[in-house]
Amino acid sequence: MSRDDPSTERDVDVLSTVGNAEFTEGPPDGPVTLTDSAPVSPSVINRWNPREVSLTVLFLAPAVVGLGAFVIFPLFQAVYLATMGSDILGNPTRFVGLQHFEELFTPDFGAVLARTAGFTLMVVVAGVVLPMALAVPLSQRLPGMRVFRTLFTLPFAYSASAASVVWLLMLNPAMSPVNWLLQLVGVTAPGWTTDSGWALVTVAGVTVWMVSGFNLLVLAAGLAGLDEQVLEAARIDGASGVRHFTGIVLPMISPSLFFVIVTTTLTALQSLGQPQVMTDGGPNGATSTLVYSIFNQAFHNNNSNYGLASAQGLVLLVVGVLLAAVQFGVIERRVHYR
Amino acid sequence: MPTPLGRTKLGLVAVAVAAATAVTACSSAASSGGSGAGGDALSAPAANALDGKGETDITFWHAMTGTNGETLKKLTDQFNAANQGKVKVTLAFKNNYDDTLSAYKNSLKGGELPDLLQVYDVGTQFMIDSKATVPAQSFIDVDSYDVSGIQPNIAGYYSIGGKLYSMPFNTSMPLLYINKDAFTKAGLDPNKPPTTLDEIKADAEKLTVKDGSGNTTQYGFGASLYGWFLEQWTAVANASYCNPDNGRSGRATAANFASDNNVKLLTWWKSMVDQGLALKLDSDTKNGDSAFVAGKDAITLESTGSLGDFTKAGFQVGTGFYPKINASDSGGPIIGGASLWIVGKGKDDAHKRASWEFVKFLESKDSQATWHTSTGYFPVSKAALDTDVDKQWVASKPQFQTAITQLQHTKLTTATQGCLFGVMPQVRKAAENAMQAAVLQGKDPKQALTDAAASLTQPIKDYNDSVK
Numbered sequence: 001m002s003r004d005d006p007s008t009e010r011d012v013d014v015l016s017t018v019g020n021a022e023f024t025e026g027p028p029d030g031p032v033t034l035t036d037s038a039p040v041s042p043s044v045i046n047r048w049n050p051r052e053v054s055l056t057v058l059f060l061a062p063a064v065v066g067l068g069a070f071v072i073f074p075l076f077q078a079v080y081l082a083t084m085g086s087d088i089l090g091n092p093t094r095f096v097g098l099q100h101f102e103e104l105f106t107p108d109f110g111a112v113l114a115r116t117a118g119f120t121l122m123v124v125v126a127g128v129v130l131p132m133a134l135a136v137p138l139s140q141r142l143p144g145m146r147v148f149r150t151l152f153t154l155p156f157a158y159s160a161s162a163a164s165v166v167w168l169l170m171l172n173p174a175m176s177p178v179n180w181l182l183q184l185v186g187v188t189a190p191g192w193t194t195d196s197g198w199a200l201v202t203v204a205g206v207t208v209w210m211v212s213g214f215n216l217l218v219l220a221a222g223l224a225g226l227d228e229q230v231l232e233a234a235r236i237d238g239a240s241g242v243r244h245f246t247g248i249v250l251p252m253i254s255p256s257l258f259f260v261i262v263t264t265t266l267t268a269l270q271s272l273g274q275p276q277v278m279t280d281g282g283p284n285g286a287t288s289t290l291v292y293s294i295f296n297q298a299f300h301n302n303n304s305n306y307g308l309a310s311a312q313g314l315v316l317l318v319v320g321v322l323l324a325a326v327q328f329g330v331i332e333r334r335v336h337y338r
Numbered sequence: 339m340p341t342p343l344g345r346t347k348l349g350l351v352a353v354a355v356a357a358a359t360a361v362t363a364c365s366s367a368a369s370s371g372g373s374g375a376g377g378d379a380l381s382a383p384a385a386n387a388l389d390g391k392g393e394t395d396i397t398f399w400h401a402m403t404g405t406n407g408e409t410l411k412k413l414t415d416q417f418n419a420a421n422q423g424k425v426k427v428t429l430a431f432k433n434n435y436d437d438t439l440s441a442y443k444n445s446l447k448g449g450e451l452p453d454l455l456q457v458y459d460v461g462t463q464f465m466i467d468s469k470a471t472v473p474a475q476s477f478i479d480v481d482s483y484d485v486s487g488i489q490p491n492i493a494g495y496y497s498i499g500g501k502l503y504s505m506p507f508n509t510s511m512p513l514l515y516i517n518k519d520a521f522t523k524a525g526l527d528p529n530k531p532p533t534t535l536d537e538i539k540a541d542a543e544k545l546t547v548k549d550g551s552g553n554t555t556q557y558g559f560g561a562s563l564y565g566w567f568l569e570q571w572t573a574v575a576n577a578s579y580c581n582p583d584n585g586r587s588g589r590a591t592a593a594n595f596a597s598d599n600n601v602k603l604l605t606w607w608k609s610m611v612d613q614g615l616a617l618k619l620d621s622d623t624k625n626g627d628s629a630f631v632a633g634k635d636a637i638t639l640e641s642t643g644s645l646g647d648f649t650k651a652g653f654q655v656g657t658g659f660y661p662k663i664n665a666s667d668s669g670g671p672i673i674g675g676a677s678l679w680i681v682g683k684g685k686d687d688a689h690k691r692a693s694w695e696f697v698k699f700l701e702s703k704d705s706q707a708t709w710h711t712s713t714g715y716f717p718v719s720k721a722a723l724d725t726d727v728d729k730q731w732v733a734s735k736p737q738f739q740t741a742i743t744q745l746q747h748t749k750l751t752t753a754t755q756g757c758l759f760g761v762m763p764q765v766r767k768a769a770e771n772a773m774q775a776a777v778l779q780g781k782d783p784k785q786a787l788t789d790a791a792a793s794l795t796q797p798i799k800d801y802n803d804s805v806k
Contacts, residue, residue, distance in 0.1 A: 085800070085804075086804070087804045087805075088464065088467055088468070088760060088801060088804055088805060089443050089446055089447055089468070090443065090447075091447060093804065168622075168625075172625055172628060172629075173617065173618065173619055173620070173625055173629060173634075174617070174625065174628050174629030174632045174634040175628060175629075175632045175634070183553065188553075191618050191778070193620050193622075194618045194619065194620050194778050195778070196778060196779050279620065280621065280622070282620060282621060282770070282771070282774050283620060283774035283775070283778040283779060284771045284772075284774040284775040284778070284779055284781075284786075285771060286779075299440065300436075300767075301436075301763035301764045301766070301767050302436070302439055302440075302443075302460075302461060302464060302761075302763040302764070303761075303763075303764060303797075304443065305797070305800075
């Protein structure tokens with residue numbers, strides 16, 4: 001978020017100015033010099049100077065090693081595994097070509113993708129709108145608002161499995177407090193985890209509850225950073241109510257909003273703990289999303305079908321990149337950075 | 339300030355990184371390595387293997403929590419104290435059965451293997467195929483160990499081709515549980531639990547209670563759609579769960595889900611739910627347990643392991659034999675639980691022998707009596723039931739007598755031995771999917787069972803091909 005914060009950028013500018021000043025205008029025997037022999041102006045440093053090259057390599061190495069070990073290598077490993085059949089321990093044993101990818105062209109996997117899309121959509125829409133609806137009243141400067149803000153942000157501190165277990169108890173078919181409350185107002189509770197229509201909504205609901213805390217924090221910070229002068233100018237110009245919100249406030253916090261949409265999309269896309277703990281993908285696969293399916297193939301029930309799991313993992317990669325392309329290519333055009 | 343283009347690229351990279359990290363999880367666990375030890379690593383050493391070796395330290399991977407874990411610790415301390423300077427057992431807790439098996443699989447690919455590990459019933463065929471353990475039979479033969487003291491039905495599950503591969507340890511059985519108070523209130527005999535589907539239905543009609551506004555406050559029946567139960571119904575019907583012969587005479591090649599009995603069972607279950615006689619539950623047995631304890635249903639199915647929790651409920655709990663689909667069914671339930679596997683790969687004779695000594699201690703009648711009375715698991719040793727401490731315990735928990743009688747009444751056949759599959763954990767999950775599809779989604783039971791069995795064809799074939 002700091003990249004959108006003008007104060008930080010100003011700080012950076014000041015720092016770099018100071019740095020340059022020391023470098024160019026400092027006394028020759030000052031503490032800050034780059035070379036130990038004759039002073040050299042930065043403009044004449046040879047880029048291919050062995051010393052420069054080795055320094056560059058040195059500085060780049062940590063990032064490249066990390067990226068290589070944890071991103072590039074696994075990516076190639078996944079491609080490799082996706083073309084291999086494995087033994088009962090999961091060791092790749094024989095080349096199977098595109099067989100695992102062919103196995104993806106089934107109605108079952110199509111249903112997994114459709115389910116993942118539906119789940120992600122539910123989580124992103126509700127997980128952004130709901131915190132937004134809470135953040136607006138919470139940004140009013142009233143006594144006691146800090147307490148509420150803290151309370152509403154708390155779900156952020158829950159791990160996926162802890163949140164899932166808590167909600168599993170809340171929605172327990174036998175003694176659910178939620179069902180009890182619903183009954184008091186005359187509503188018959190649905191089968192939260194047993195009805196296949198509801199199960200995905202239930203798991204999505206718990207995910208929304210989990211992401212809301214963080215999203216609320218980000219959106220509230222965005223609202224708190226609004227420029228009073230702009231708001232006042234808008235008010236003087238006659239903007240109020242909905243128009244004030246959609247025309248002034250929303251564009252001004254659009255960087256925060258965009259950030260929240262991107263992170264929530266990724267969180268939803270990668271949800272595993274919630275379907276695993278709450279429904280174990282059931283009833284009959286009704287909550288089996290893409291990442292659950294990968295987990296199921298690779299590790300669940302003593303499975304070790306790493307080939308198919310890797311192929312599905314590559315699908316996840318493609319889906320993630322496509323979504324990001326859409327978000328950064330289309331939605332970000334409408335984001336106003338100051 | 340970066341240009342919008344730069345930001346877009348950065349964002350794309352960030353997302354690609356995030357997605358690729360998800361892929362990492364699959365590939366990092368698949369790296370190969372490790373080498374097999376010689377063939378004789380998997381045979382039992384002689385009784386004198388520990389002589390002159392000083393103290394042999396062995397590690398035992400287990401998945402016992404709570405009271406079960408404490409009792410195991412107590413027994414282990416007892417063994418260590420009696421074998422000071424000779425054998426020292428260190429317990430390593432591995433969360434649950436699935437994690438224990440995953441850890442074992444990863445160690446086989448290059449890591450520190452335990453000397454002894456506890457593996458759930460459905461992992462049996464996989465453990466044999468992992469080719470890294472010493473069959474218990476090998477020790478039994480070397481020591482001329484008397485196995486007639488082990489309950490034959492329990493040993494039966496872990497015996498393949500007449501050879502006992504692992505030593506049964508914590509053993510449970512399914513039972514039918516009833517709320518006796520609810521039975522009395524409904525005018526039913528609390529000492530006569532239902533024994534068939536028809537009887538459950540007849541009782542459930544009387545046990546289902548609605549309040550003034552039409553909401554059901556007590557359902558007659560309610561059981562989790564747990565895959566293990568389908569295995570039990572099949573064995574009680576004396577039918578094979580997988581073909582041929584439950585995998586007992588050769589590798590099983592197909593799951594036998596779509597039998598007439600199973601279709602009848604799921605049709606019945608669905609109609610019970612539709613008529614409001616049965617509570618709609620998922621496959622999570624914790625939900626099923628809490629529903630019964632809360633009095634939300636009056637008849638349920640659970641393992642003997644839940645008896646302890648159930649007797650703490652605010653009503654009298656009764657037990658009955660696991661019910662039959664048809665009155666004429668002549669089989670009996672299969673035992674479940676876990677057994678002890680001695681690792682041979684990369685282990686010297688002293689370690690293998692030390693593991694076996696510890697296993698023998700755990701199997702002894704006194705250890706089993708302690709185990710049984712502290713945890714509620716069924717004792718593996720026949721003689722344990724005759725010890726004073728055990729007799730007193732059963733007298734105070736008469737509900738457990740049902741389990742003892744049930745086991746003694748069950749003939750040992752390939753049906754009641756239970757199905758062996760390398761992919762048995764997946765088979766159990768597929769059965770669960772069929773049960774959920776039929777009961778919760780209203781799918782035609784025959785179709786649901788057929789589809790679930792078909793979904794296993796490829797995994798079974800892949801597994802069997804890779805161990806040829």
